[in-house]
Amino acid sequence: MTASLIHKLASMDQPIIPAAGDGQTMTLLSQSTFPALFLDGTLTTQTLLDENNQGLLTLSEYAKFCRDMALKKTTPLIGDLQSGFGSPLNTYYAAQELERSGADTIILNDQTYPSHSLNRPTTTTPADLLGKTKAAQDGLENDATELWIKLEGIWDYGTEGFQQRLHYLANIGADAIIIDHYTDDQLNAIIASTPELPIIATWTPNTPHKSGITAWLDTGYLARQAQQARQQALTELKKGAIEYAEK
Amino acid sequence: MLKNDRMRHQFKTDVMSGHIVRMMVAPDALAAKIAQSCGAKAVFSAGYATSASALAMPDRGISDFGFALERCREIINAVDIPVFADADTGYGDLDNVKRTVECYEAIGATGIFIEDQVWPKRCGHMDGKKVEPTEVLEAKIKAAKAARKHDDFLIMSRTDARAVYGLDDAIERSKRYKAAGADLIFIEAPQSSEELEKIHEAFPDTPMMANMIEDGKTPLTKTEDLERLGFNIVVHPNAMTYTQTYAEEQLVKTLQRDGTTKAYKDHMITFPKFNEFVGLDKVNARDAMYAPEKMAQFMTD
Numbered sequence A: 001m002t003a004s005l006i007h008k009l010a011s012m013d014q015p016i017i018p019a020a021g022d023g024q025t026m027t028l029l030s031q032s033t034f035p036a037l038f039l040d041g042t043l044t045t046q047t048l049l050d051e052n053n054q055g056l057l058t059l060s061e062y063a064k065f066c067r068d069m070a071l072k073k074t075t076p077l078i079g080d081l082q083s084g085f086g087s088p089l090n091t092y093y094a095a096q097e098l099e100r101s102g103a104d105t106i107i108l109n110d111q112t113y114p115s116h117s118l119n120r121p122t123t124t125t126p127a128d129l130l131g132k133t134k135a136a137q138d139g140l141e142n143d144a145t146e147l148w149i150k151l152e153g154i155w156d157y158g159t160e161g162f163q164q165r166l167h168y169l170a171n172i173g174a175d176a177i178i179i180d181h182y183t184d185d186q187l188n189a190i191i192a193s194t195p196e197l198p199i200i201a202t203w204t205p206n207t208p209h210k211s212g213i214t215a216w217l218d219t220g221y222l223a224r225q226a227q228q229a230r231q232q233a234l235t236e237l238k239k240g241a242i243e244y245a246e247k
Numbered sequence B: 001m002l003k004n005d006r007m008r009h010q011f012k013t014d015v016m017s018g019h020i021v022r023m024m025v026a027p028d029a030l031a032a033k034i035a036q037s038c039g040a041k042a043v044f045s046a047g048y049a050t051s052a053s054a055l056a057m058p059d060r061g062i063s064d065f066g067f068a069l070e071r072c073r074e075i076i077n078a079v080d081i082p083v084f085a086d087a088d089t090g091y092g093d094l095d096n097v098k099r100t101v102e103c104y105e106a107i108g109a110t111g112i113f114i115e116d117q118v119w120p121k122r123c124g125h126m127d128g129k130k131v132e133p134t135e136v137l138e139a140k141i142k143a144a145k146a147a148r149k150h151d152d153f154l155i156m157s158r159t160d161a162r163a164v165y166g167l168d169d170a171i172e173r174s175k176r177y178k179a180a181g182a183d184l185i186f187i188e189a190p191q192s193s194e195e196l197e198k199i200h201e202a203f204p205d206t207p208m209m210a211n212m213i214e215d216g217k218t219p220l221t222k223t224e225d226l227e228r229l230g231f232n233i234v235v236h237p238n239a240m241t242y243t244q245t246y247a248e249e250q251l252v253k254t255l256q257r258d259g260t261t262k263a264y265k266d267h268m269i270t271f272p273k274f275n276e277f278v279g280l281d282k283v284n285a286r287d288a289m290y291a292p293e294k295m296a297q298f299m300t301d
Helices: A005-011 A023-030 A043-050 A059-070 A086-100 A126-139 A154-172 A184-192 A221-247 B005-017 B029-037 B047-056 B065-078 B096-108 B134-147 B167-180 B193-202 B224-227 B240-258 B262-267 B271-277 B278-288 B292-298
Strands: A037-039 A077-080 A105-109 A147-153 A176-179 A200-201 A213-218 B021-025 B042-045 B083-086 B111-115 B154-159 B184-187 B208-211 B233-238
Touching: A005 A184, A023 A037, A023 A059, A023 A086, A023 A221, A037 A043, A037 A059, A037 B292, A043 A059, A059 A077, A059 B096, A086 A105, A086 A126, A086 B278, A086 B292, A126 A147, A126 A154, A126 B278, A126 B292, A147 A154, A147 B271, A154 A176, A154 A184, A154 A200, A154 B065, A154 B184, A154 B292, A176 B292, A184 A200, B005 B134, B005 B154, B029 B042, B029 B065, B029 B184, B029 B240, B042 B096, B047 B065, B047 B240, B065 B083, B096 B134, B096 B292, B111 B184, B134 B167, B154 B167, B167 B193, B240 B262, B271 B278
Parallel strands: A037 A077, A077 A105, A105 A147, A147 A176, A176 A200, A200 A213, B021 B042, B021 B233, B042 B083, B083 B111, B111 B154, B154 B184, B184 B208, B208 B233
Antiparallel strands: none
16 A cells, blocks of 8 residues: 555655544544554543553553454555564564554654653664664565654664664665654754655654655654644533523 | 455455365464464355454354454454455344445455345354344345455355254255356255255355354265365364363463473474564564664665
């Protein structure tokens, strides 16, 4: 289904890939014309566990939900491999499991295990990341399944460290790089360096488009808006309950 | 060709080959791997065994779709031979049947059977069964055929009417299920060799399944004899469950009696042989492949 998702994205005008973590949002997004949907680990953790820490969600729990959502998909589904759910050996089986569960593209991040939903997460060594990347590649059974690597430590290893990881990942054959937790200057520097792999950047509202970016990866805009709407509705509900009681 | 596609194609080819496909029902992934290692061409994931292994409960409709699907998925992932599945009644109405087909197809099953018992169903060889009007499974077969994405994901009809209304009714129902689109026919619990013959005579050109249950209603018949009778699939649904149960019971009795398992050790596989069987060496080798020093080759300018 996504034999050339990254190429398809490159042919578009910096599309946004929306993130979801619940069925109703997935359905809503499926009815729109997005090129792919991301089943985000943090958003799924919020749905299934009522927690904000993606590291609490185990592979089997996430994969089950992924299978349910995959049955509904009308567009490529991107799965969240987090940091591989353990060592490179775990990553091998986890990538296989997510592919079998219907993910057409898989995102592996460079955090240490377990992953956390933080602005400044701890990242692993380049060698460990490469081991996990190779393991994920080997675990995939369908040549069409893409593997994107999400680098989350530019706040720590800097632009130079980011470029070094990107280069290593190009050597090993990753399909694309996602940059997260970046500053505008850092993103500009990465783009200006003519990266060897397609760059996808995480997106929040008001993020300006930049040439050199292949696509933008949403971080849960709809979920945050929905939560605000629920808060507002809750206020109305409480107000209504008080008025009813007073009558 | 991807594994799921390969398995469906292989199973359909085998079933349509004119030779009989013999399947053990595997209660779990380990049992399925044992069957594969002994040369089984396919395995079955079915309710009696899953209900027993997952819940230690009888096959009385207590184990649900979630248990059955997950167990079947575990089995599929553990082996490289086709896995056919028991989908009971389809777990509800036509919407449930649609979901059942979609899910089993997605996990890589080669097909499913759906039966005409009233839910909660019971094992086909238990007393007290009730069956729905024929129209119910007819509609489910049509819904299943409409829901499948691949023509070689086989839909088998199962009728339990033999025990309720007799063999003639079971055959008539199955003719209607075939007309509704069933790829394979299964008449549960015929009570003699003559009835097995009569079933084949009623469906000379449709692949059929026979069910061989120890202490069940149907006489235990050799695979070769069932093949001569015209059956294309034979399933042994309970043998692995009964064998596991017997062996484990003897083991625990030995331990209770002796305070050690020594006297039972001759009936066990050894530690090294078991580790070899489940592929410990392969897993360790894979683990070593991704060691940091092996990644140096990619860490170049």
